[in-house]
Amino acid sequence: MRLLLVEDSDRLTELMKETVHGAGWRIDAVSTAEDARNALKNSEHDLLVLDIGLPDGNGLDLLREIREADTDLPVLIVTAMGDVDSRIAGLDAGADDYLAKPFHHREFLARCRALARRSGSGTTPVLTAGHLRYDPATASLSCDGTAIQLPPRERQLAELLMREVDRVVSKRRLETALSEFDEILSTNALELAVSRLRKKFAEVPAGAVIETVRGIGYMLRTVG
Incomplete structure (x- = not known):
């Protein structure tokens, strides 16, 4: 499975890279919405892991663009904004799941696996x-x-x-x-x-x- 991570925290990016690599998956990491657009255009990914607060805009705007393009790419929002209203806004914008920071790496991997199973990415066939x-x-x-x-x-x-x-x-x-x-x-x-x-x-x-x-x-x- 190949993930695209959109996250502007260098420290968290490195930690998530270690987690993903340890699971045997691949990960591409970018820190801005514009770089994410280019990555989605030029490479194929099985899952998008998206932060909301980005240097060049709101991650939800990027998410809406993705859904308006009629793509079924699974999206997991990972953000410090974990209140109920923020979760609802993320899910209504088109996210498939929502994970509030801080989180345990095992839960992150479990949610990625669940989204992959739901979409059929990276799970079949053996x-x-x-x-x-x-x-x-x-x-x-x-x-x-x-x-x-x-x-x-x-x-x-x-x-x-x-x-x-x-x-x-x-x-x-x-x-x-x-x-x-x-x-x-x-x-x-x-x-x-x-x-x-x-x-x-x-x-x-x-x-x-x-x-x-x-x-x-x-x-x-x-x-x-």
């Missing part, structure tokens, strides 16, 4: 390849029922390759999908992630191997 099983709803990878522990980037790479099992995925597509606005994934970083994931699959064994298609990209191929 992916399989060889002996591997990946559940996007929980970002969990297993082999024959045994959990495989991976760092977030390698877990995301496994998901991307398993979505296209037995088909070639280009390097450019993988680099773009694994990048975030403040960190563009380099070719070397992608190759290192592939190497580590390939080694982990061989150790299990996974019943699937990552093949390099020279000059194009990579393919997860089922074997045996």
Whole structure:
């Protein structure tokens, strides 16, 4: 799952990035409504996490724009304005859920998962390849029922390759999908992630191997 966070607090942004990465999801973070408009226009996201008080305007105005454009992107408002009137205003403007600051990171993740289930984003289908099983709803990878522990980037790479099992995925597509606005994934970083994931699959064994298609990209191929 890929989130877009619109939040002008640097400290909270870093904390939420850590939380989202720990869940195995990706996150793009911007601090203004204008940057959010550009992000929504140029990238695909599964969930928008929106603060109301932004440097260049009210987050509710941005939310109304999104709904007027007839998009069904799930929106979670995260704000310090937690009174009843503010909650009602946010929900009436088109938010799917509302979370008042301060909040516990586990509750934040639970609300994100609930919105993903409600919209169908990032939850279906459970992916399989060889002996591997990946559940996007929980970002969990297993082999024959045994959990495989991976760092977030390698877990995301496994998901991307398993979505296209037995088909070639280009390097450019993988680099773009694994990048975030403040960190563009380099070719070397992608190759290192592939190497580590390939080694982990061989150790299990996974019943699937990552093949390099020279000059194009990579393919997860089922074997045996």
